[in-house]
Structures are given as C-alpha cells and as structure tokens.
Amino acid sequence: MKRKTDLVLLHAPSVYDFRKRPTLHGPVSDVVPSTQVFEMYPIGFMTMLAYLRKHGYSARIINVALKMLKSRRFDAERLIASLEPRAFGIDLHWLVHAQGSLELAAVAKRKHSDVPVIFGGLSASYFYEELIRYPQVDFVLRGDSTEEALRRLLAAIKGEGSLGDVPNLVWKDAAGVQVNEMSHVPPDLDALCFDYREIMRSCARHFDIVGHIPFKTWFRYPIVAELTCRGCVHNCVICGGSNAAYRRICGRSQPAYRDPERIARDMAVAARHIAAPIIVLGDIMQAGVEYARTLLTALAEQGMKNHVALEFFAPPPREIFELANRSLANYNIQISPESHDESVRAAFGRPYGNAELERSMSDALECGCKRIDVFFMIGLPKQTAQSARDTIGYCEELMRRFGGGNEQTKVHPYISPLAPFLDPGSIAFEEPEKHGYRLFHSTLEEHRQALLAPSWKHTLNYETEWMSKDELVEVTYEAAAKLNELKLRYGLLDRKEARRIAERTEQERRLIGEIDRVSALADEAAREAKLSDLMAGFQSTGPSTICRKNEMNWPAAVLKFKSFRVLGALLSTYRRSARNAAQSTGDGA
Numbered sequence: 001m002k003r004k005t006d007l008v009l010l011h012a013p014s015v016y017d018f019r020k021r022p023t024l025h026g027p028v029s030d031v032v033p034s035t036q037v038f039e040m041y042p043i044g045f046m047t048m049l050a051y052l053r054k055h056g057y058s059a060r061i062i063n064v065a066l067k068m069l070k071s072r073r074f075d076a077e078r079l080i081a082s083l084e085p086r087a088f089g090i091d092l093h094w095l096v097h098a099q100g101s102l103e104l105a106a107v108a109k110r111k112h113s114d115v116p117v118i119f120g121g122l123s124a125s126y127f128y129e130e131l132i133r134y135p136q137v138d139f140v141l142r143g144d145s146t147e148e149a150l151r152r153l154l155a156a157i158k159g160e161g162s163l164g165d166v167p168n169l170v171w172k173d174a175a176g177v178q179v180n181e182m183s184h185v186p187p188d189l190d191a192l193c194f195d196y197r198e199i200m201r202s203c204a205r206h207f208d209i210v211g212h213i214p215f216k217t218w219f220r221y222p223i224v225a226e227l228t229c230r231g232c233v234h235n236c237v238i239c240g241g242s243n244a245a246y247r248r249i250c251g252r253s254q255p256a257y258r259d260p261e262r263i264a265r266d267m268a269v270a271a272r273h274i275a276a277p278i279i280v281l282g283d284i285m286q287a288g289v290e291y292a293r294t295l296l297t298a299l300a301e302q303g304m305k306n307h308v309a310l311e312f313f314a315p316p317p318r319e320i321f322e323l324a325n326r327s328l329a330n331y332n333i334q335i336s337p338e339s340h341d342e343s344v345r346a347a348f349g350r351p352y353g354n355a356e357l358e359r360s361m362s363d364a365l366e367c368g369c370k371r372i373d374v375f376f377m378i379g380l381p382k383q384t385a386q387s388a389r390d391t392i393g394y395c396e397e398l399m400r401r402f403g404g405g406n407e408q409t410k411v412h413p414y415i416s417p418l419a420p421f422l423d424p425g426s427i428a429f430e431e432p433e434k435h436g437y438r439l440f441h442s443t444l445e446e447h448r449q450a451l452l453a454p455s456w457k458h459t460l461n462y463e464t465e466w467m468s469k470d471e472l473v474e475v476t477y478e479a480a481a482k483l484n485e486l487k488l489r490y491g492l493l494d495r496k497e498a499r500r501i502a503e504r505t506e507q508e509r510r511l512i513g514e515i516d517r518v519s520a521l522a523d524e525a526a527r528e529a530k531l532s533d534l535m536a537g538f539q540s541t542g543p544s545t546i547c548r549k550n551e552m553n554w555p556a557a558v559l560k561f562k563s564f565r566v567l568g569a570l571l572s573t574y575r576r577s578a579r580n581a582a583q584s585t586g587d588g589a
Contacts, residue, residue: 006057006154007118008085009048011041013065014096015451016103019072022535024511026456027476027545028096028419031375031552033215033223036541037100039065040215042093042121043194043225043281044146049202050193051147057154060085060202062211064104069216069541076104081111087157088112089150092131093121095240095421098444099451105136116157120146122240125249126424127444128170132177140170144230144250145186182251189258194226194266196273221553224270224306226263228282228295231255234313236349237381237435240423249425257287264298271304277554279309279334285316292320300327307370307554309334314352315360321367332554333364336375339383340394347381347435354394358401365402365410372411373552374398378476379418381428381436384466385475391415392482399490409490414547415483417476420459421447436465454531455515477509480546487551497548504545511538 014037015021025036034040045061052059067074088108092101105117116138124131125142132140141149149168155161163171167184170177203209213219231246232239232255239245246252267278284292299308310324311334324331335357339345342353361372376395378388395413403409421441422428428435441447441461453459456473463469481502488498514534521527 003086004058004084005060006086006158007048007052007059007089007150008083008087009041009045009059009061009089009091010080010104010108011039011045011061011063011065011091012097012100012104013037013039013068014100016100016107018100018541019068021452022532022538022540023453024455024508024515024535024538025540026419026473026508026512027416027480028456030544030546031414031416033217033221033552035069035216037065037069038094038096039063039069041065042091043227044093044121045091046196046199047192047194048089048147048150050195050198051191052151052154053198054193055151057151060206060208060211061199062208063213065100066213066216067210070210077107077111080108083112085112085115087116087118087154089118089120091121092119092124092127095123095424095447096451098123098448102134102136102448105134109136118150118153120150122245122249123424123444126240128179129177130444132170132172138171142168142170142182142250143185144246144252145184145189145192145256147192148186149184185251186256188256189227189230190262192258194258194263196224196270200273217550221550221556222274222276224267224274224276224278226267226270226278226280227258228260228263228280228284229255229257229286232313233286234349235427237427238348238379238418238422238429240425240429242349242426244427245423245425248430255282255286257291260284260291260295261298263295264302267299267306267308268302268304271302271306275306276556277307277309277332278304280311283311283313285312285314285320289317289320292316293323296320296323296327303329305329307332307556309373309554311335314350315356318360318363318367321364321369325368330370330555331368332371332373333369334373334375335360336377338375338377339380339387340376340391341383341387344380344383344387358398361398361402361411370410371554372402374411374413376413376415377418378415378479379462379464379467379472381464382466383464385471388415388467388475388479389482392479392486395483396486396490399486399492403490409492412492412551413483414552415476415479416546417472418462420451420456420461422462432462437462438464454519454535455512457512457516458519473512474509476546477505481505484546492551493548497551501546501548507538508545511535 018037029036049059064076090101090105108117118139119137120141124140128140128142131137152166156163168182169180199212203212231252232241232243235242235244284295307330308328309332337357338348376391398411399409402411428437432439439462441450450459460469484498484501487493518530
C-alpha cells in the first residue's frame with residue numbers, strides 16, 4: 001500500500017476522554033495560552049515539519065486535542081482511521097500529556113497495526129525505558145533536537161537505512177529493547193527553520209486549518225513564538241528545563257543557541273503576515289550581553305511594528321532596555337521572581353534581591369517598556385502558606401509603585417501553583433527529600449493514572465515540607481482571590497470580570513471539599529455515581545480560575561492577519577502542488 005504522508009504528527013489532550021470525564025482541573029493552565037486540556041502542541045512540531053519538508057519528506061500536523069475541544073461530535077478514531085501515513089509521531093513533552101498521548105497512540109495502533117508510532121519530547125526522553133515497553137509504542141527518540149534523527153528514522157522505516165544507525169533512538173525487536181547512543185546533540189540551532197509560512201502551506205496542502213492551530217483562541221489572538229535556544233544555563237531546582245535536567249535527559253551540558261540574525265529575519269517574516277505579538281522564548285541574556293546586543297540590533301534593521309515580548313530569567317542591565325527601546329516600536333517584558341521572599345527565591349535557584357528586581361523594572365519602564373508581566377508561584381522550597389499570602393502584599397506594592405491605577409498601571413502580576421506535577425528530571429524530582437519535597441508519583445504509569453483523578457488536588461504529585469496538599473490548594477485559591485481584588489482596585493480588571501473570577505474561585509473551593517468527601521467512599525460504583533452527579537453542570541474546560549485568560553494578552557492590531565500575504569503563501573503551495581502533480585503525470589505517461 002502506498003502511503004500518502006511520511007509522517008503525521010498528532011497532539012493529544014492531557015486526558016483523552018476529557019469530554020466524557022468531568023474533572024476539576026483547577027488553575028493548572030491559567031497562565032499559559034492553552035485551556036485545561038493543554039491543546040497547545042510543542043514548537044518542535046513546526047521545526048520538524050519544516051526540516052522534513054526541506055529534506056523531501058511529507059509531514060502533517062493534526063492537533064487532535066483542539067479538534068476534540070472545538071466539537072463534541074469530532075470523532076478522533078474515525079479521523080485516524082482515514083489517514084494513510086508511513087508513521088505517526090506523538091509528543092510526550094510535558095508530562096501532563098502522559099494519559100492522553102498513550103491513549104491516542106493506542107487508537108493509532110488499533111486502526112493501523114502495521115504503522116509505527118514514534119514518541120519524542122522531554123518527558124518521553126526521561127521515561128524512555130518505561131515508555132518503550134507500552135505495546136502501542138514502537139520508537140522513542142530522545143533529546144531536545146530530534147529533527148535529523150527523525151529524518152534518519154523515517155529513512156530506515158522506508159528501508160533506506162538501519163535502525164541501529166539512527167542516533168538517540170530507542171526501539172525494540174525480537175531480542176528486546178535496543179538503546180542507541182545519544183550521539184546527536186547539535187551545538188547550535190542554525191539548521192532549524194522557524195518560518196510560520198510552512199504552517200500556512202501545510203494548512204493549504206491538507207485542507208486543514210484547525211489541525212495546525214496551536215491553541216483554541218489563536219485566531220482571535222494569534223501570538224507568534226520565536227525560540228532562541230534549547231537548554232539553559234540556570235539550575236532552578238523544580239524546573240525540568242534546567243541545566244541539570246537537560247544534562248540528565250538530553251545529554252546537553254550547555255544551551256544550543258540560534259543565530260540572532262536568523263531569529264530577527266524569522267520574526268520579520270512572521271510580522272509581514274501576522275500583525276500580532278511575538279514572544280521571544282528564552283532569556284536573550286543567557287548567551288551573554290553581546291548576543292542580546294546583536295539580536296536587538298538585527299531587529300532594529302527589520303522595522304517591525306508588532307509588540308515584542310522579551311522574557312528574562314534574571315534582571316538585565318539598563319543598557320538592554322535602552323537598546324530594546326531603540327530597536328523595537330513596542331516591547332514588553334516578562335520575568336518570574338517566583339516569590340517576594342528572597343530566601344525562597346534563592347532556594348528556588350534565582351539568587352537576586354528585590355532591590356535589583358525593582359531597579360530593573362524601573363529601568364525598563366523609563367526606557368519605553370509598555371508593560372511588565374511578573375509571575376509568582378506556589379509550591380516552592382522553603383515557602384510557607386503565610387509566605388505565599390505575603391507575596392500578594394508585594395504584588396500590591398509593585399502595582400502601587402509602577403502605576404497607581406487604571407491605564408497607568410504598568411505591572412501585571414500573576415500567581416499560580418506548581419501544578420500538576422513537579423517536573424521529571426528536575427533537581428527536586430531527583431532528590432526530593434533534600435529540597436523539602438515529598439513525591440507521590442515517580443513512574444510514568446503512576447503519573448498516567450494520576451491524571452484520571454477527579455480534581456487537580458488528587459493529581460498533584462508532590463507536597464512540601466512547608467505545605468501539605470491541602471494547604472497548597474487552599475492557599476492557591478486564597479491568594480488568587482486576594483490578587484483578584486487588588487487587580488480590580490488598580491484597574492487591571494473590570495467589575496464584571498473580577499466578579500466572574502471570584503465566583504469561579506469560590507465554586508472550585510467548594511467543589512474541592514465535596515470531591516474529597518465523595519472520593520473517600522469505599523464503594524467504587526457509588527463513588528463514581530456521586531462524582532458524576534457532583535460535577536454535573538460544572539464546565540470543566542471552561543473559563544480560567546485565578547486570572548482572566550485574555551488579561552495576559554498584549555496589544556495587537558484589529559486586523560491580525562495580512563490577508564494578501566497569507567493568500568500569497570497559500571497560492572504558492574497550490575501552484576507547487578499543481579506542478580508536482582503535472583510532473584508526476586508526465587513521468588508516468
């Protein structure tokens with residue numbers, strides 16, 4: 001049988017049957033663009049798609065999670081049965097997809113028993129020994145840069161090479177599990193393409209727009225992401241993307257950076273098609289001041305009008321803001337001090353003080369920064385419930401100092417729990433007791449089962465020496481309610497939105513307690529029936545809990561897509577396809 005597509009990349013929801021299983025997801029996704037089912041696929045899907053196309057392979061992205069979210073009538077099994085790929089690729093990047101990705105793989109294997117299923121991503125790389133033993137998994141590609149390894153694996157699947165020669169590959173044969181050497185760890189990312197036109201062309205090629213959209217509200221707010229590096233120089237103890245985690249999981253001792261001038265060109269291409277904010281992922285200071293200067297100087301030459309968001313892991317020097325102001329028409333910054341308490345922040349892995357943070361924020365605003373998003377977290381080492389409450393007081397200090405109310409408030413603070421999981425591969429995951437954590441789940445299967453719990457409290461895989469699960473959940477809602485009141489007072493929320501958030505927060509606090517009581521029932525049938533009754537009418541994938549989702553939106557043009565240029569990119573695909581079809585017909589004549 002001739003296969004129509006070499007690779008179909010599938011992205012699963014966090015829990016495959018979320019439409020039938022009412023769950024109190026809580027605030028686990030409130031400060032990311034996706035909904036509670038985590039329908040946003042990894043940015044690596046885009047680089048793999050472009051890399052394979054460049055090397056003559058056909059590939060397609062299908063965001064199954066989004067299709068399921070948008071329509072209760074959408075039949076994932078029917079869609080997968082209709083496909084004719086040479087292989088399926090499924091991401092297990094974030095551990096929150098442990099259940100959904102494996103269920104989706106099982107569907108693919110039921111419908112196409114002869115088509116191999118390939119897994120990849122950070123979580124897949126960490127749990128590769130366990131993951132490869134699931135019957136629905138044929139291959140696992142380890143590492144953070146699998147584009148070339150994936151190309152070589154597809155060649156081997158086509159009979160053009162040996163599986164034993166594919167770097168980073170875990171596979172199984174009659175002799176058992178085979179683990180190839182982690183030999184492909186590229187020192188830079190210059191071979192990769194971050195051209196959003198490739199996504200547009202793939203939409204046209206496969207007559208499927210929804211399958212390529214990264215998250216539910218993307219058409220209303222089409223944020224563009226550009227990646228500066230893979231890896232990190234920092235060692236935040238709970239982060240699965242830390243230097244120690246990348247060394248352990250991906251064999252990477254230092255970050256791989258993209259050429260800053262290539263980043264600027266890619267951003268300019270995106271800006272010519274999409275008049276929406278562009279977020280630069282990864283602290284541009286990680287590679288040093290000169291790298292940041294080169295990137296910002298290159299961006300100045302592009303003359304973009306889009307809002308550009310820069311994220312920093314530590315307060316940068318004033319000169320970076322001065323250069324950003326000269327280089328960008330509009331820019332915002334994001335920074336995550338995690339806690340107001342300097343001792344908690346240091347225990348987390350970010351040893352800078354509040355004076356340094358506030359001085360940098362002041363410099364940014366003086367240098368033309370339009371807005372600063374500041375992120376705090378609950379569930380940190382050395383953080384008590386009272387410390388988490390006191391963080392809200394610090395948020396008020398920042399709002400009062402940098403604005404004072406209404407449209408003048410330039411600082412937007414957020415607070416969210418470390419949920420649902422302590423990252424696998426992080427320092428704290430590897431040595432929980434040393435850092436004050438108690439782990440409830442350590443294997444992939446335990447995390448898969450935990451995702452089926454009726455509430456996010458029961459899904460949590462940890463508690464700390466300073467806060468139990470009960471306290472972590474309660475203080476999250478308490479802090480959210482207080483911050484909600486402050487945002488109303490300082491003009492960051494209107495009364496209608498503030499009331500909705502307050503009502504949702506209180507509803508979830510009440511449900512948490514009732515779910516706890518019902519979950520304690522010994523009779524399984526009675527327990528399931530009561531849980532179903534309890535959750536009836538609750539919109540589990542509805543509005544966010546602890547903040548308004550679009551509160552994190554930066555300004556964007558009214559007409560977000562530059563239609564003629566988008567159509568031009570799509571028409572070029574049709575013309576190319578027509579030429580290829582004509583040539584194919586001629587060759588076969």
